[in-house]
Amino acid sequence: MKRFAILFAAALIGGAPSAPSFARDAPQAVAAGYAIGPQYDTTHVYVAPEDFDRFVASFVATFGGRTSKQGVFQVTPTPSQTMSQLILTPAGTVSVFGFKTPIPYPFGHERTGYLVSDLDAAVAAAVKHGATRLVTTFPDPIGRDALVQWPGGVNMQLYWHTATPNYPALTTVPENRVYLTADAADAFVRTWVGYSKGKVVADDKAVPGASIGQPGKSYRRIRVESGYGRMAVIVSDGQLPWPYGRDLTGYEVADLAGTLAKATAAGAETLVPPQADGDRQTAIVRFPGGYIAEIHSGVAK
Incomplete structure (x- = not known):
């Protein structure tokens, strides 16, 4: 077999x-x-x-x-x-x-x-x-x-x-986007950081909820970095409108508008148009076949 x-x-x-x-x-x-x-x-x-x-x-x-x-x-x-x-x-x-x-x-x-x-x-x-x-x-x-x-x-x-692979280094490191409620968030972060030997690089307890489809609310966002890359733990009440929570990974690009134009030309659909989210502009896209991803770029300072 x-x-x-x-x-x-x-x-x-x-x-x-x-x-x-x-x-x-x-x-x-x-x-x-x-x-x-x-x-x-x-x-x-x-x-x-x-x-x-x-x-x-x-x-x-x-x-x-x-x-x-x-x-x-x-x-x-x-x-x-x-x-x-x-x-x-x-x-x-x-x-x-x-x-x-x-x-x-x-x-x-x-x-x-x-x-x-x-x-x-x-x-x-x-x-x-x-x-x-x-x-x-x-x-x-x-x-x-x-x-x-x-x-x-x-x-x-x-x-x-068995044999070591050899992939090229990334230009930007993607973000594993984990949506949890407060019941599990601290336990997850503690266990993941302990295992991965990572560190919490940011813990913002009052992020404006509009960035996860909850205007008028706020949520907690914990950012973790380790040898496995980046992770954003999004801690909310779980009452998320679609498509939030379906985006498993966030991809950083230099030009968000240009990337969305390429995605649209290649058959993808923008589900959430670009919006401000702290130090970045972010959008959510659905690719042919149903895969949903967040795409973001930094805000020029």
Whole structure:
């Protein structure tokens, strides 16, 4: 039985992988929470097979970059078949899945895949810091994978490659956007920071609610940075109008208006037009196939 993970794509993009292994960098990796770098952290995007090519073309036209070779593989530990492809853009990396069979539980609910230097140690550290294993470690032809859940129901995939991949550094680091209520937010941040060896870089307890579709209210926004990249934890009453909360990732660009024009020309729809949000201008876009993303640029000072 073939067991292919989407992350086989490293071997399909631009030359042979460098020699294994991550072990030689173990002390640094432990200090960084087993992270390798944000260019190896992918948002998992699930689309219908008939929308697959349209989504990939639209995303690349919007952000630039390149893709791995497309194929149909088994990426889960139980029988399934999915189209799969990796998109490498200067603003972030995306793993695309277009399942031709029913999706085995709980796949499809994980928001991201994070490359780690030592999967067993990373999973053990995640559990120690409060995560729950949703899918215990399983092998694939180029490494191993596991799914974990953090307080608040935040699902992630951790993965490891036998041979070290080599992706280009990002121009801008994307922002993992996590929407929670106060019941879970502090527990999630505590466990994630503990695991990732990250730090809280901002904790604004009174952000104007208009930026999440709640004019007249305020919410708390916690920004975290780690070896896994950036994260915004958006803490509200949960009474969010659509499409807020559906945006898994925020992408930073130099020219928001120009990027939205590219997205529109490539078949994407602007769901929330540009608006001021503190030190940035932000918009929300839906790409062909249904993937919803926040896009932002800094405000000139």
